[in-house]
Amino acid sequence: xxxxxxxxxxxxxxxxxxxxxxxxxxxxxxxxxxxxxxxxxxxxxxxxxxxxxxxxxxxxxxxxxxxxxxxxxxxxxxxxxxxxxxxxxxxxxxxxxxxxxxxxxxxxxxxxxxxxxxxxxxxxxxxxxxxxxxxxxxxxxxxxxxxxxxxxxxxxxxxxxxxxxxxxxxxxxxxxxxxxxxxxxxxxxxxxxxxxxxxxxxxxxxxxxxxxxxxxxxxxxxxxxxxxxxxxxxxxxxxxxxxxxxxxxxxxxxxxxxxxxxxxxxxxxxxxxxxxxxxxxxxxxxxxxxxxxxxxxxxxxxxxxxxxxxxxxxxxxxxxxxxxxxxxxxxxxxxxxxxxxxxxxxxxxxxxxxxxxxxxxxxxxxxxxxxxxxxxxxxxxxxxxxxxxxxxxxxxxxxxxxxxxxxxxx
Ligand SMILES: Cc1ncc(COP(=O)(O)O)c(C=O)c1O
Numbered sequence: 001x002x003x004x005x006x007x008x009x010x011x012x013x014x015x016x017x018x019x020x021x022x023x024x025x026x027x028x029x030x031x032x033x034x035x036x037x038x039x040x041x042x043x044x045x046x047x048x049x050x051x052x053x054x055x056x057x058x059x060x061x062x063x064x065x066x067x068x069x070x071x072x073x074x075x076x077x078x079x080x081x082x083x084x085x086x087x088x089x090x091x092x093x094x095x096x097x098x099x100x101x102x103x104x105x106x107x108x109x110x111x112x113x114x115x116x117x118x119x120x121x122x123x124x125x126x127x128x129x130x131x132x133x134x135x136x137x138x139x140x141x142x143x144x145x146x147x148x149x150x151x152x153x154x155x156x157x158x159x160x161x162x163x164x165x166x167x168x169x170x171x172x173x174x175x176x177x178x179x180x181x182x183x184x185x186x187x188x189x190x191x192x193x194x195x196x197x198x199x200x201x202x203x204x205x206x207x208x209x210x211x212x213x214x215x216x217x218x219x220x221x222x223x224x225x226x227x228x229x230x231x232x233x234x235x236x237x238x239x240x241x242x243x244x245x246x247x248x249x250x251x252x253x254x255x256x257x258x259x260x261x262x263x264x265x266x267x268x269x270x271x272x273x274x275x276x277x278x279x280x281x282x283x284x285x286x287x288x289x290x291x292x293x294x295x296x297x298x299x300x301x302x303x304x305x306x307x308x309x310x311x312x313x314x315x316x317x318x319x320x321x322x323x324x325x326x327x328x329x330x331x332x333x334x335x336x337x338x339x340x341x342x343x344x345x346x347x348x349x350x351x352x353x354x355x356x357x358x359x360x361x362x363x364x365x366x367x368x369x370x371x372x373x374x375x376x377x378x379x380x381x382x383x384x385x386x387x388x389x390x391x392x393x394x395x396x397x398x399x400x401x402x403x404x405x406x407x408x409x410x
Pocket of ligand 1: 108
């Protein structure tokens with residue numbers, strides 16, 4: 001069901017710009033799982049896109065101190081001087097990239113950074129190249145902004161990564177942006193310097209194409225993977241790259257709603273125009289908290305990484321032990337994106353045929369009471385995403401139920 005038809009039922013005619021945007025499958029599954037839980041069913045939800053850790057205490061204290069200092073008013077439009085300075089230093093210290101203060105911007109989450117950037121740069125019909133599987137919001141935001149998402153399938157054999165030949169082929173005179181996300185939600189796949197290099201070489205040949213990179217999961221990488229951001233590899237692309245990041249995932253601050261980006265001054269200024277008429281500024285208290293997140297102790301990130309890695313290994317090995325499933329080991333983030341081709345064509349104990357990954361995930365929810373998200377929600381089938389940002393005990397129970405449910409298929 002589309003958002004439009006939902007709203008029309010209530011007697012309201014939605015604007016055409018949202019007519020093509022469907023209600024997110026993730027939200028639908030979340031709502032169904034929550035309703036089942038309310039009925040008393042023991043549902044385990046492996047759908048959450050947020051760490052199960054708490055915001056660090058030093059960050060909470062910084063927020064309280066900001067309130068006590070009276071920092072409760074509007075701030076500078078696209079970030080306080082203190083937070084912009086902390087971001088400049090973060091890019092220099094962790095990414096080896098030099099952005100000036102007027103080349104960084106702060107918004108109400110990385111999601112709003114994306115929204116500001118596309119609103120500020122995309123004209124009707126402009127194309128945005130997005131490899132799949134992709135974080136669902138990418139294509140929806142592009143469409144709301146009047147752009148055309150150009151989706152390029154990148155399956156497990158390709159390591160869920162875009163290849164230079166695919167990029168070259170997808171570029172047209174209408175291409176405005178290429179949007180890359182490493183480590184990726186939902187696949188967990190990440191681009192090393194060697195993976196990025198050929199893509200950046202293609203972009204060097206096409207000066208009208210800009211690069212947007214979403215580094216949100218930078219701090220959640222495993223097995224010694226070296227995170228790198230494209231501008232550090234190829235400074236010649238700095239004048240047409242937007243480097244997006246945020247505090248949500250690394251610092252377990254999803255509810256504080258702070259995202260940021262570095263990019264060319266003209267784009268940053270244009271994004272501020274959008275923000276000025278949307279929110280006026282990000283939350284003052286959350287900005288103070290984010291200064292502490294970026295400037296404060298970082299050692300705990302390694303412990304959290306180790307905890308996520310332990311859970312990743314648990315999930316990957318359990319899934320790969322189930323006949324019909326095939327799970328690539330992700331380099332980062334806290335998701336697995338497992339192939340389920342072996343389940344297609346099978347029949348559930350109630351006699352329902354599994355024709356698509358969404359039938360499989362519906363079956364897992366109904367029969368095993370485990371909520372996961374089908375690959376179709378991320379533009380690539382047949383796969384399903386598990387978020388392993390939950391307790392080990394819950395993960396083990398969920399994996400056992402999934403294995404039993406798979407064994408009941410014939
Ligand atoms: C890849 C990716 N980018 C951006 C975001 C948005 O983060 P924020 O909480 O900063 O809006 C998410 C959240 O799920 C994400 O998975």
